[in-house]
Amino acid sequence: MFKIVKREEMAEGTVVLNEIEAPLIAKKAKPGQFVILKANETGERIPLTMADTDPDKGTITIIYMVVGKSTALFKTLETGDEYQDVIGPLGKPTHMEKVGKVVCVGGGTGIAVLHPITRGLKQAGNQVTSIIGARSKDLLIMEDAMKAASHELHVCTDDGSYGRKGFVTNVLKEILDREKIDLVVGIGPVPMMKFVSAMTKEYGVKTIVSLNPIMVDGTGMCGGCRVTIGGETKFACVDGPEFDGHQVDYDELMNRLQAYCEDEKECYDSFCTMNA
Amino acid sequence: MADTKAKKEKIPRHAMPEQDPDIRKRNFLEVPTGYTVEAAMQEAGRCLQCKKPSCVEGCPVQVDIPGFIALIREGDFNGAVRNLWTKNSLPAVCGRVCPQEIQCEGKCIVGKKDDPVAIGNLERFAADYARMNPTGELPPKQKSTGKKVAVVGSGPSGLTVAGDLIVKGHEVTVMEAFHKPGGVLVYGIPEFRLPKEIVFSEVAFLEKLGVKVECNAVVGRTVSLDELFEEGYDAVYIGVGAGLPRFMNIPGENLIGILSANEYLTRANLMKAYLFPEVDTPIPRGKNVVVLGAGNVAMDSARTAMRLGADSVKIVYRRSRDEMPARKAEIHHAEEEGIEMMLLTNPTKYIGNENGRLTGMECLKMELGEPDASGRRRPVPIEGSEFNIDTDLVIVAVGSGANPLLTQTTKDMQLNDWGYIIADPETGKTTKRGVWAGGDIVTGAATVILAMGAGRKAADSIHQYLSWGW
Numbered sequence A: 001m002f003k004i005v006k007r008e009e010m011a012e013g014t015v016v017l018n019e020i021e022a023p024l025i026a027k028k029a030k031p032g033q034f035v036i037l038k039a040n041e042t043g044e045r046i047p048l049t050m051a052d053t054d055p056d057k058g059t060i061t062i063i064y065m066v067v068g069k070s071t072a073l074f075k076t077l078e079t080g081d082e083y084q085d086v087i088g089p090l091g092k093p094t095h096m097e098k099v100g101k102v103v104c105v106g107g108g109t110g111i112a113v114l115h116p117i118t119r120g121l122k123q124a125g126n127q128v129t130s131i132i133g134a135r136s137k138d139l140l141i142m143e144d145a146m147k148a149a150s151h152e153l154h155v156c157t158d159d160g161s162y163g164r165k166g167f168v169t170n171v172l173k174e175i176l177d178r179e180k181i182d183l184v185v186g187i188g189p190v191p192m193m194k195f196v197s198a199m200t201k202e203y204g205v206k207t208i209v210s211l212n213p214i215m216v217d218g219t220g221m222c223g224g225c226r227v228t229i230g231g232e233t234k235f236a237c238v239d240g241p242e243f244d245g246h247q248v249d250y251d252e253l254m255n256r257l258q259a260y261c262e263d264e265k266e267c268y269d270s271f272c273t274m275n276a
Numbered sequence B: 001m002a003d004t005k006a007k008k009e010k011i012p013r014h015a016m017p018e019q020d021p022d023i024r025k026r027n028f029l030e031v032p033t034g035y036t037v038e039a040a041m042q043e044a045g046r047c048l049q050c051k052k053p054s055c056v057e058g059c060p061v062q063v064d065i066p067g068f069i070a071l072i073r074e075g076d077f078n079g080a081v082r083n084l085w086t087k088n089s090l091p092a093v094c095g096r097v098c099p100q101e102i103q104c105e106g107k108c109i110v111g112k113k114d115d116p117v118a119i120g121n122l123e124r125f126a127a128d129y130a131r132m133n134p135t136g137e138l139p140p141k142q143k144s145t146g147k148k149v150a151v152v153g154s155g156p157s158g159l160t161v162a163g164d165l166i167v168k169g170h171e172v173t174v175m176e177a178f179h180k181p182g183g184v185l186v187y188g189i190p191e192f193r194l195p196k197e198i199v200f201s202e203v204a205f206l207e208k209l210g211v212k213v214e215c216n217a218v219v220g221r222t223v224s225l226d227e228l229f230e231e232g233y234d235a236v237y238i239g240v241g242a243g244l245p246r247f248m249n250i251p252g253e254n255l256i257g258i259l260s261a262n263e264y265l266t267r268a269n270l271m272k273a274y275l276f277p278e279v280d281t282p283i284p285r286g287k288n289v290v291v292l293g294a295g296n297v298a299m300d301s302a303r304t305a306m307r308l309g310a311d312s313v314k315i316v317y318r319r320s321r322d323e324m325p326a327r328k329a330e331i332h333h334a335e336e337e338g339i340e341m342m343l344l345t346n347p348t349k350y351i352g353n354e355n356g357r358l359t360g361m362e363c364l365k366m367e368l369g370e371p372d373a374s375g376r377r378r379p380v381p382i383e384g385s386e387f388n389i390d391t392d393l394v395i396v397a398v399g400s401g402a403n404p405l406l407t408q409t410t411k412d413m414q415l416n417d418w419g420y421i422i423a424d425p426e427t428g429k430t431t432k433r434g435v436w437a438g439g440d441i442v443t444g445a446a447t448v449i450l451a452m453g454a455g456r457k458a459a460d461s462i463h464q465y466l467s468w469g470w
C-alpha cells in the first residue's frame, strides 16, 4: 500500500498533485522516469511521470490531469488514502548533459513532466529558457516552479487571458530566429509535440519529446505501447518514453491513443476527443 | 495374475466430465469439472502398477506415478498428494496443463493398446482433494540457517525454488514485477483452463511456510541484481520467464486492433478485463477475430476471444495440423467451441481503414516442402495464392523472446545469442557468482513442468552453495 501524504488541486480541479510514500522508488528514480499506479483491486494500471522525488522523505510526486475513469477515481483519493500498487521507476531517465543553450517547451500537464527535466538541465550547467502554455489562465500549472527551474520563462495562453496570447510555438519561433539553440525539449499534448518538432526540424535543432502511448505492464512484455521511431517499432516503456522528436510518427501515436475510446466512454462519460 | 491384468484393461479410460461446448464458449468457468471420488478410484484401478514404469521416464520431474495412483486406488488421497509433493510442488497446476500426451501418458504401457491411464486427471484430482479438504498440515521445516535468498519472478520455476529452500531453513523473498504473483499461470493461462484461485492458494501456502512475496518489484529497475547482494542476500535465483512478445513484422502491424497475445491475455486474465466495465481495464472485443500461431498461447487467445462474444474466431497457422504445438486436449476443446483452423496459411499484410483501425488481412496459401532444421517440413508459399480475410481483431501468438530488462542491467552475466541466460543444465548456475537461473529465461518458452524441474535442480544447488560454498 502506498499512502498519499499530500494532495493539491490545480487548474480549477482538472489537475491533481499527489505526494506518495514509495521509499524504494524515491531512492532510485531519475528525471524522465515514470511509475504505474493502480488505485484498488478492480483498478486499471495507469502510467504517470514523476514530477518530483524526495529520497530522504521516501516520497514521489505525481501530477495528473483528470481525463477519464481512472484519473477521476484517483481524484477521489484524499490525503491519508492509499494506492494499492505503485510500480517503478520505469522507462529510461533523461540524458542530462551540458550542451549549451536549451529551450524547454511544455503544455498542459506536460509541464509537470517537464519540470524535473528543466531543473536537471539547469543544474547540468545549461542556459535554460522555458516556454509554458495552457488554454487559459486558470488551467496553467506550475508557473513558479518553472520560473525557479529556468533562467528565463515565457508564458502563453491560447485565449490571451494571461501572458502572451497564442501557442508556445510562436514564442519558440522567435527564439529560434534570434539565437542558436543546442537542444529543445518539448513535452505536452501530442499535437503540440508534433508542431514543436516540425518547427525545430526546419532549424536543424535536436529535439527530445516524451511519448504517452497506452501501456499495460510498463516492462516491455505486452507491446501495447509500441510507437514508430524513424520507421522502426519501439516499446515506449523500455526504449523511451523520451525519443528524438524528429523521428516520431505522431499521427500513428494519436491514432493509437484512440484505441479504447468507445470502451472508455462506456466506463466513464468520456473526454476522448481531448487528445485528438 | 495375467487374468486380473486382462480384466483391468477392459475398463475404458474415464472421460473427464466437461462443460458443454455451446455453453462454456461464452463463459470463463473451468472447462473440465474434475473426477468424482468413484471415477478417480476406478481410473486408478486401470494402472498396471508396472515394476519398471515407463510413464515415469516421460515425466520431466519423475513423479512416482504408480505410487501416487496406488494411494488413490486405496482411497488415501492425502497420502497421494504427499507422494506427489515430493517431486512436484504444483500438482493441481501440472495435472491441468502438462502436455501429458507427449510426456507421462505418452509413455504409459496401457496406451499401447488402449487409451493410457489418465495420469494428469488423477494428479489433478488428488491435488484438488487436498486443497478442498485441508488437513492444515505443513511440511517439516529445518532449523533456520540465517541465509537469505532472493527469487526474481514468481512463475512456476521461482515458486518451486522458494518452496524448496524455505523448508531447508533459508529465508526466501520472491520479487515479482506485476502486482500479483504467479507468472504465466496468472497473466497468461486463462481462468477457464486454470482457475486463478488455485495459483493464489499455492502462493498463500508458501507464505504460510514463511516465504515473503514482494509484488511491484521490477528487478533491474526498482532494485538491481548487484544491490540485492549489497542488501545482504546470499544467493539469487532468476526465473523471469520469456515475456518479450514477438510480432510478424509485416506492414500495418501498428493499426488499432492488432495486439500481442501477451497484451490480450494480460488484459483478460491479470486485469480481468472480461468483467469490464465492472473492472476498469478495457479489452477489444472483436467480431471476426484472427489468431496467428498454433501453440497453447494461440489456443488460449482464440478461446478467450470466443468467450468475449466473437462471431467467428480463426486460427491462422503456416504449417499443417501435425505440427501444431498446442496440447492436443486444447486443440480439441477449441474446435468443439467453434474455432476454425486455417492451416497452411501465412499473413503478408494488414489492411486498415481511414481511422487507422484494422479491417482485414492479406494471406498467402502455403504448401509443405523439404524438412527444415527442426525436422518439420518447411512451409513454402504458393505463388499467386493471395487472398483476404475480414477481421477487426488480430492476436499475434507467434512466440516470445527474452525480455532484456533485467539482463541488460546485469553486465557480468553471460547470455546466449538470443538473449537467454546461460546456465548449467544440471545446477542452474549462471556465469555470475551466487546467481542461478532457470525456466523460460534459460530454455526459451517451454512448459510449466520443465520450469519447475529447473527450479528444483537450482534449489538443490543453492542449498549446497549456502551450506558449503560455490
Ligand SMILES: Cc1cc2nc3c(=O)[nH]c(=O)nc-3n(C[C@H](O)[C@H](O)[C@H](O)COP(=O)(O)OP(=O)(O)OC[C@H]3O[C@@H](n4cnc5c(N)ncnc54)[C@H](O)[C@@H]3O)c2cc1C
Pocket (backbone or CB within 6 Å): A034, A044, A045, A046, A047, A048, A049, A050, A063, A064, A065, A066, A067, A068, A069, A070, A071, A072, A109, A112, A113, A211, A212, A213, A214, A215, A216, A241, A256, A257, A258, A259, A264, A265, A268, A270, A271, A272, A273, A274, A275
Ligand atoms: C509514460 C507516460 C507518462 C505519463 N505521464 C502523465 C503525467 O505525468 N500526467 C498526466 O496527466 N498524464 C500522464 N500520462 C497520461 C495518462 O497515463 C493518461 O491520461 C491516463 O492513463 C488516462 O486514464 P483514464 O482512465 O483517466 O482515461 P481514459 O478514459 O482511459 O482515457 C482518456 C484519454 O487518455 C488516453 N489514455 C488512456 N489510457 C492511457 C494510458 N494507459 N496511457 C496513456 N494514455 C492513455 C486515451 O487515449 C484517452 O484519450 C502519461 C502516460 C504515459 C504513457
Ligand SMILES: Cc1cc2nc3c(=O)[nH]c(=O)nc-3n(C[C@H](O)[C@H](O)[C@H](O)COP(=O)(O)OP(=O)(O)OC[C@H]3O[C@@H](n4cnc5c(N)ncnc54)[C@H](O)[C@@H]3O)c2cc1C
Pocket (backbone or CB within 6 Å): B097, B098, B099, B152, B153, B154, B155, B156, B157, B158, B175, B176, B177, B178, B181, B182, B183, B184, B185, B188, B189, B190, B217, B218, B219, B220, B239, B240, B241, B242, B243, B265, B296, B297, B300, B327, B403, B405, B406, B438, B439, B440, B441, B445, B446, B447, B448, B449, B451
Ligand atoms: C498463454 C500461455 C499458455 C501456456 N500454456 C501452457 C500449458 O498448457 N502447459 C504448459 O506446460 N506450459 C504452458 N505455457 C508455458 C508455461 O506457462 C511457461 O513455460 C512457464 O510459465 C515458465 O515458467 P517461468 O517460471 O520460467 O516463468 P513465467 O511463468 O513466465 O514467470 C516469470 C515471472 O517473472 C516476472 N518477471 C519478469 N521480469 C521480472 C523482473 N525484472 N523483476 C521481477 N519479476 C520479473 C514476470 O512478471 C512473471 O511473473 C503457456 C504459456 C503461455 C504464455
Ligand code: SF4
Pocket (backbone or CB within 6 Å): B058, B059, B060, B061, B062, B063, B065, B088, B094, B095, B098, B100, B103, B104, B105, B119, B120, B123, B449
Ligand atoms: S508432472 Fe506432468 S508429466 Fe509429470 S506426471 Fe504429472 S502430469 Fe505427467
Ligand code: SF4
Pocket (backbone or CB within 6 Å): B046, B047, B048, B049, B050, B053, B054, B055, B056, B065, B066, B107, B108, B109, B110, B117, B119
Ligand atoms: S506405465 Fe501406465 S500402467 Fe504402468 S505404472 Fe505407469 S501409469 Fe501405470
Ligand code: FES
Pocket (backbone or CB within 6 Å): A214, A215, A216, A217, A218, A219, A220, A221, A222, A223, A224, A225, A226, A235, A236, A237, A238
Ligand atoms: S507497456 Fe507493455 S510493453 Fe510497454
